[in-house]
Amino acid sequence: MAGKWQLRDREAERAIFSGRLFVASVVCLVLFVILLINLFNLQVMQHEYFSSRADGNRLHSQYVAPSRGLIFDSAGALLADNQPIFNLTVVREQVPDLDASLALVGELIDLSIDDLTSFKTRSERNRVPFASVPLRYILSEEEKARIAVNGHRLPGFSIESQFVRHYPFDKLNAHALGYVAEINQSELDGFDEARRESYGGSNHIGKTGIERTYEELLHGQVGYEIVEKNNRGQVMRRLDRTDPVAGADLTLFLQNELQTVANQALGENRGAVVAIEPSTGGILAMISKPGFDPNLFVTGISRAEYSQLVTDEVNTPLFDRSTNPYPPASTVKPFIGLGGLALEVIDKDFTIDDPGYFRLPGVSYRWGDYTLRTAIGGGHGLTDLKKAIYQSCDTFFYDLGNRMGIEQIHDFMSLFGFGQNFALDVPYARTGVLPSRNWKSQTRGEPWYPGDTINSSIGQGYMWATPLQLATATAILANRGEVVEPRMLKAIDGISYSPSAEKSVSPLKIAQEHLSYVEDAMTMVVHRPFSDVFRDYGTAYEAIAMKDPEMEYEIAGKSGSAQVVSIAQNILQSADIDTSDLNKDHALFVAYGPARHPSIDPQIAVAVFVENGEQGSSVAGPIAKAVIDEYLLEILSIDFGLINNSLPEELSQR
C-alpha cells in the first residue's frame, strides 16, 4: 500500500487535525447558539402565548346541571321527583375501535337498534371533545356488574349515575303534568345564546304539560366548574366551582286523590274530567284517559313503545282529551238560557208549547228534539226555561237561539270563556270554536245561515269546547258571574303564588236573580224527582240523586250528549277496529256543588267528557258526582262541620 513507505509528518498531521477540530468546535458553538436563541424565543419572547396555550390544554370549564324542581300536589304528595339511574356512557375519543367495542357491549348487555341509532344522533349533536355520551340508560344491577367486570376490554366506556325525572303515579297525571325528554336539535336551535348555555349540562327539557309550561322555573340555573383535565380528558382536579341553583319546587292545585277518584270513575272509558275551585280558579283535577306512562319518555322511548302509542287510533293515549274540543251539546243550555234572561230576550214567564220539533218560519225542515229520539214521541208540552233546562228540551233552545241570533249568543258565551283560553298556565289548551258570522266567513268563506244558529243553540254544529272550557264556564256560573281564570300553579318553593291581580276579563254584570234562576234549574237537573207529570223530572235524577237518597248537599248540573261528527276514514276502513261503538254519542256532564246552599259558596265545578259514552246523564253524571263527593264531603265535614261523620276511631282516641 502506498502509505506504508511514505514518510509521515506527524506534526503536520496534528496541525491538520487541530485545524479541523477547531472548525468543528466553531460549528458546534454556532449550533448551540442557534439552539439557545430558539429557546430564548420560545421561553422568553413567546412565553405568554405558550403559557395560555398550556392553560387552554389543561383547564376546562364545564357545566354542572342544576337539579330540576320537584312537583307536588296541593296536599304535598310528590308528583314528579328526581331519581338516580345508572347509564352506560362512552367517550368517543378514548375508544380505539368503536364498532368492535359496541359489538362487545352488545354481547354483554341488551343493546337495541334504537339505543344505537339514538346514540349516534346524540354523539353528533352538540359535540364537545371528550364529552361522555349516553349509550344505554338505566342499567340493572346485573348489567352494571357485567360491564364492570369487562371494564378493561372497554376503554372509554364507563358507568355514570344521573338523576332523571321520575313520575311515581305514572299514567295518572301524565297529561296534566306532561313529561321531560331529551332536548332535540330543533329545540336547541331555537334557543338564544344565554338559554343554550343554561342547558349546557342538561340533557332534558319539559315537553308537555306543566313540565313545559313552567320549564324555566323548574330548570334552575346552570353551574360551572373549572377542572384540570389530562390528555385523556380525565378530570384531575377541580379548581373553581360555581354551584348550580336548583329549579323551583312547584305546588299545584291538583289533588292526587281527586285525580285517582276521577280516574277510577272514568273506568275503562275514554274521556276527560276537569275540576276547578271556583273561588281561586285552581285546577283540582285534570284527567285524560287513556293515559300513558310519562316515565317512558324520560330516558328515550323505544320505537316499538312509541309506535304502540301513536298507532292506537281509537284510544290515542297521547291525545289530551281534557284540553281538546268536542261539541259541548246540551251542556251549553244553562249559559244560553242565562243569556236569554240577561239580555232580556225572554223572561222567567216565557213559555213555548213544544210539539217535539222546531221549524224556522217559512222553512219546511223540522229540527227534531234529539233528547226524545228514542222516547215516545211528541214534545214537552208547555215549557218554560227552567223545564227546558232540567228536561233538556231542544225545541225551547232552538226557539230561544233563533230569537237571540248568533251574534248575541256569541257575545254572551264568550264571557264564559267559550272560544277562548281563560286558563292562565295551560297555554297549550285549545280554544275550541264559538261560532259567529265573522268566524264563518273568515274560516270557511261562507255566509251564516239561520239554520246554523239553530244547531249552535244546542251546542252542536260549529260549536266546539274543551272539557277545560266547560269546567271554566261552569265555575264562572258557580262563582255567580265572577270570572274564573283556571290555573295549575299554587305555590313556588312553598310560597303561595298569586298571578297578577288584574283579571284579564271583566266580571259579568248579570242580575243575581237570573243566576239564581239558572242555578235552580240546574239543581233540578240532578234533584227533581219523577212525578205523575209527563216529562217533568231532572234528566240526571235517576243517575245521581235517586242513587244517593241521603245526599248531604245539592249539585247543580247539566248533561249533554254530543253527536259524533265524523269518524276518520282510516278507522272506518280498518278491519281490526270495531267501529260499532264509535258512532255512539259523546256523553258530557257539567256540575258544581254545593248548590243553593244557605251558607257555603260552591266549592268545586266539574266537567266530565266520556267519548262514545252515549248518555250524558247516566254515564257522565255519576262520574261528576263521584268527583264532587270526594272533594266536597271532606271539606264539608272538616271545614264546616256540617256532616256528622264520626271521626275514625284512631283519630278520636288521640
Next chain:
Amino acid sequence: MNKDFVRQAKDPFGNNEKNANWWNVLHVDPPLMISVCLLCCFGLFVLFSASGSDIDIVRRQAFTMFLGLVVMFLVAQLPPSFFRRWAPSIYFFGLGLLIVVLIIGVETNGAKSWLDLPGLPSFQPSELMKFVVPMSVAWHLGTRPIPPKFRHVFWSCMIIVLPALLVVLQNDMGTALMIVMSGVFVILLAGIQWKLVFSAIFAVIFASPVWYLFVALPHQKSRILTFFDPYRDPTGAGYNIIQSQIAIGSGGVYGKGYGNGAQSHLDFIPESNTDFIMAVLAEEFGLLGVAMLIFLYSSVLIRAGYISLRARDSFGRLLAGSVSLVFFLYIFVNMAMVSGLLPVIGLPLPLISRGGTSVVTLFVGFGLLMSVHTHSKTVVI
C-alpha cells in the same frame, strides 16, 4: 457527615495532579468521569419527574448507567492499539451481526433492529455500529498519512455505506443517519479537501428534492411537511411538536418548578420519558435549566475535544474526535427536534432520556475516549 468520608472524598478530587498517575493506572479520566456522572445525576433527577415520580423507572435507569460505567471502565482498559489492530475484525463481526438481525431480528416500533440471542440481554447491533464504523474508518485513514488521498476517502465511504445500508434495510433511518455521520466526521477530521466537502454538501442539497419526490416514504414526507407547518394536522402528526413547544414555551425563564410541569404530568407530551424529555426539563426548569444542561454537555464535549487534541497518533485523534462529534450530534439533533428546529427523528437525549442499549453505547464511547487518553500517556508508539 463522617469526617473520614469527607477527607477520603476530598482527596482524589482535591489533589488531582498529584494522583494523576494513579488514575492513569486505572485508565480513568477524572474530569470526563465527573462531568459524565453529573450528567447522569441530572438525568435521573429529570427522569424522576418526567416518569411521574415512578421510582422503579429511575432505579432501572440508574442500574443501566452503572452497567454503562462498568462497560466504560472495561473498554478503557484496552489500549487504542488494540482497537486499531482489531478494527477490521470487529467491523466484519458487526456486519455479520447486522445480517443476522435482518434474518432473525425482532421488530419493535416498525424497525427490525433487535437481536434476542439466548443467554444474552437483547440489544441492537446497529447501536454498536455507531462506534465500530468510525473506528474502522479511523483505522483505514489513521494508518495512512493524512490528508487522505481520494481513493482512501472512497474506500472509507464504502466502509460507511455498507453497514448504513444494512441498517436502512432494518427500516431504522435515524440510526443509519447517525452511522453515516459518525463515519463522515472521521473523514472530515482527517483533513479531506474543502473542495470535496462543499461539493458533497451541494450534492446533498440538490439530491434532497429528488429524494423527497421519488424516494421518500409517505410517513417521511409527512414528517417533513409537519416540520414546516405543525398545524396542518395539530391532533395527528403535528401533535408531538406542538405540545412539546407549548411545554417549552410555557416554562419561561425559571420554569414551573420541579414536578409542576402540567404539560408532562397531564400526559400532553408524548414520549416524555424518552425522546421528548427535554420538553419536561424546559417546562419545569425553564431556560435556566436548559442552559444548565447545555453547560454540563459542554463540559463533557470540551474535555472530549481536549482528549482528541492530546491523542498521540492519528487513529486515536480521529477516533476520539469522531466520538465527541457523534455525542454532540445526538445532543443537538434531539434538542433541535424537540424545540421545532428539525423534523422529528427518533433520537434520545444522551444520558437524560430513558434507554438501555443507547445508554450503554454512550458509555462505550466514553470508554474509548478514556482509552485514548490514558494509554497514550504511558504507551508510546
